[in-house]
Amino acid sequence: MTRARDVANLIGSGNYSSTTFTATAGQTVFSIAHTQNFVQVFMNGLLLDLTVDYTSNGSAVTLTSGAAAGDEIEVVAYNTFSVGDALNQAAADTRYVNTTGDTMTGDLGIGGTATDTAWNTQTYGNREVAIDGGGGYGVLHLRGDGAGSTNTRYSMGVGDSNFYMAYDDVAGAHRIKINSSGHVTMPSNPAFRVYNTASQQASSSDEIITWQAEELDRGGNFASNVFTAPVTGVYSFNCQFLSTNNSAQTTLYIKVGSSSVSYARSALTASNNHRTTNLSWIGTVTAGTAVGVYISDSGAYIYGDASGDWTHFQGFLIG
DSSP states (O other): OEEEETTTSSTTTTSSSEEEEETTOOOOOOEOOTTTTEEEEETTEEOOBBTTTTEEEEEEEEEESSSTTTOOOEEEEEEOOOTTTTOOOOHHHHHHHOOSSSOOOOOOOOSOOOOOOOOOEEEETTTTEEEGGGGGGEEEESSSSSSSSTTTTEEEEEESSSEEEESSSSGOOSSSSEEETTOEEOOSSEEEEEEEEOEEEOSSEEOOOOEEEEEEEETOOETTTTOSSSSSSEEEEEEEEEEEEOSSEEEEEEETEEEEEEEEEESSSSTEEEEEEEEEEEEEEEETOOOEEEEEHHHHHEHHHHHHOOOOEEEEEOO
């Protein structure tokens, strides 16, 4: 007869089972399904030697010598197992990179392939990281207000000859550029230059100069004879004027908001004399503040010409 012992609660549960047979006189074959040679055989508690005392073939254990009637034969069968999703060394070598000695090739994009026309994006809540290969640059985009190509983002790109950083680069406007020689440019910083093409005489004191031509107005911040600061920052302003046709003085000053900040005066001793004078100012201007140039003296003349070489006003954001 046979009897099976439940070993499910033993250490290594599920990896082996034990079956006990009570032998008949001279019995040598004990039928039991098992993995060949993955067994231990005990006779009356003594461990038998494989090949010396018994053999196994996967379906039975066969004793070399017949058992005596009543002998207790215990067969412990061990189950084989495999590790799921394991990689051998060759497979691991193609998947993983060593910290030293190895190199990486191919696309290293996030979740796909970065191309000139497609975003390669990873989103975390309302934040987004994207890699793009467009426009001749390798570009990293960081968004903080939600995914989507029309949302505000910061960008950093590297091309063949320069590096750039941008804010809200949806339209491709580069806000800061560093070229291969280390030169830094800020193409979006406000700057302007206006000038007079004809002479102008003040009809009253403290009269704003009417600028007749505009050579530069980056950002479109110059209108109605004043520059209006688009952002709070430190600005530099300069005005050159040529006084003429006056035997008295010509005084000009820069006005920031309601404050007069810089004066320059030329005094002529006779009619038809000319004198070039400069005034300049550097300081903090609050966003939305207007900056203009005024003539202090009623009746004073300033000269203008078609080229704008003699009387002009210019300024720009320093930072």
